Amino acid sequence: MKITREKNLSTPDILFSVARETGASLIYAGSSDAGVQAWDLDAEKPVRQDFAEKRHTSYVTGVFARPGQLISGAYDGTLCWWDLNAKTVQRSISAHSKWIRRIALSPDRSLVASVADDMVGKLWNAETGELVRTFEGHAQQTPHHYPSMLYATAWSPDGQYLATVDKTGIILVWQVATGELARKLEAPVMYTWDPRARRHSIGGIRSVCFSPDGKLLVVGGMGKVGNIDHLEGHARVEIFDWQQETRLHEIESTKFKGLVEKIEFHPHDNWCLAVGGDHKGFLMGINTATGELFLEEGHDTHIHDFLLDHERQQLITGGHNRLSTWSWSS
């Protein structure tokens, strides 16, 4: 597989999340300026258009587009529903008491999952904004008595399970219908506690996704870190047969260091794309059947999120001061 960067747009902000309505040309990005912005990537010279209304008060870390509507989540703990035509907020909910790290739409787009540093996963009715269910099972504190963090969440393709992952390397898989815990897995290598030199921690599982057949669960972060002042652990992915509670592959890049911030499967194939970075960024293609890293592509800044547009054979990445488009060919 070959990947080629086509556009590399600069912005003074940090883009934590990107979304697009199916088939549309506009990209929506959640930003460090507490706002949501739109970019028309089909334009010859795409220009950033800020939503005039600013309802969030901190970094916007999750955006998802539905027809005519955008849902955003932010470090301020709120979820907002936006009218994409008027670019105004239809509904705002105080959803969590701490930072919302990620949101995820269910496969049928009827539910929104949110995870936050209050260590609670929540399900919301995507139409009404009503709270449907909560998932509580992650420890509030790390084993060393510091606040833990709940970084990411993902839906199984059939919408029956939700995975949530935390700082200390705990993966919990929940039954959506009942709220009961289905499986508990661990990826402890992704959490580094330095008891001697620096006496704090770094890392955590930053990304998670299910395979298209629902059998595999893939998580991303970075490997053990020597000097925790920097993101100097090797980019790391672990692949589980989650129902059998078996780790199938442990993959660490020898080329790239830093956090794997987002992972997503190709919808019809047995490979996934993982992105992230340290000061700079990377994109990695992983064959999940063999555990082979078949693609390692660098980027000039850290990547926080991406979306794959299979109709357009286009990849869009958002990250530190950059919004970029890429094409790929097998």
Next chain:
Amino acid sequence: MNHGFEKRMSRRALLQSTATAGILASDMTLLDVLQQRLLAEEVRQQSKRVILLWLAGGASQLETWDPKPGRPTGGPFRAISTSVPGIHISELLPRMAQRLGDTAIIRSLNTKVADHGTGATIMTTGRVPEPGIDFPDLGATVAHELGRVDSKVPHYVSMYTATEGRRKGGPGFLGSRVGPMFLTDSLMPANLQRPEIITEIDHQDRAQLRGFLAAEFAKRHASPAVNSHNSAYDRVRGLMSSESLFDVSREPQALRDKYGPTQFGEQCLVARRLVEAGVPFVKVARAWWDSHGQNFETHQELCADLDHVMSALLDDLAERGLLEQTLVVTLSEFGRTPQINGSLGRDHFASAWSCTLSGCGIRGGSVYGKTDEDGRKVIEDEIWAGHLFATIFRAIGIDWKKEYMYGARPVPITDFHCAPIDEVLA
């Protein structure tokens, strides 16, 4: 017991007491000696203590005392109101926000040097290092000024258990007597316990015999060297008897819970025990704030520790009536860049950063200095390390204009052209 010893012990009790007036009233002999102005000043000074919370590696001013919410440099945290109307600090310090009545914030340090080694030297000695002269650090200077020759407790205790950035610091030209007791591996000083093969009676007998022989020798060979030799033995015995000061298990569990389960919490509880027993200077280093990557996550951990422990320490000191006599300082070698780097980190930055002073001699609830809206530079009341040191000296009753003699060279205790910041002094 001879009269001299009795008198010395009474004076020691006086100096260690926080209720000086009551003791004075009951001892007319001491009232007489206190009529001597210099001794009265000594008493006043010697009841003062300093606890330095050294935030090693460089804490971010933006995530602590000088937040810039809503600005591109501000990061994701909110600013919260405090117990002092009009003053806001980072939401990462909610407990301290409710205790600002005893604390002054200085937001205008410009110390220029942003490397760990030189930055730490500047911020622990109050001046730029010079070749050919070894300046004492703050702890040694305070120990020299406030410590008593006949003290049975250490003058200067420094705790630094992390290995990154560990620097012992020291007495410089003031001499090893005021150097730190440096604890790196545990709360308890090494080799303080009496060897098990020696009984307590044997230990005392040996001391008495040594004391007798030393006294006989001193009669025939009186000299400063002989006196120093003997005082060293006295200090060692004093240190051995102060072993319990380092044992936090002697504190009620409820109080230990207030300080929390972290190592920093236990160390600060030891610090309180030490200053209560009369140790003039205790440094507790909390490493390591050098958050080039993941600054915000790092500060969520470290600020949680700082906020919990510092607020418990101030409460504990206040409840014991010690806060009026104890200055608590938070300080680093520098702050962190307003610019957020690609790893969501902040790098070294010494041009506009913050520290705090709490308790003894401080006008609580005050803020001194101002940075611009993005925190990139100081726009009001810029100060240098020397101003901070002069302020600390003044707060604890040390003559900040004093000069030491290093050979034939006079060395001012405060860096040249620096004076205390009156606005933060009570």
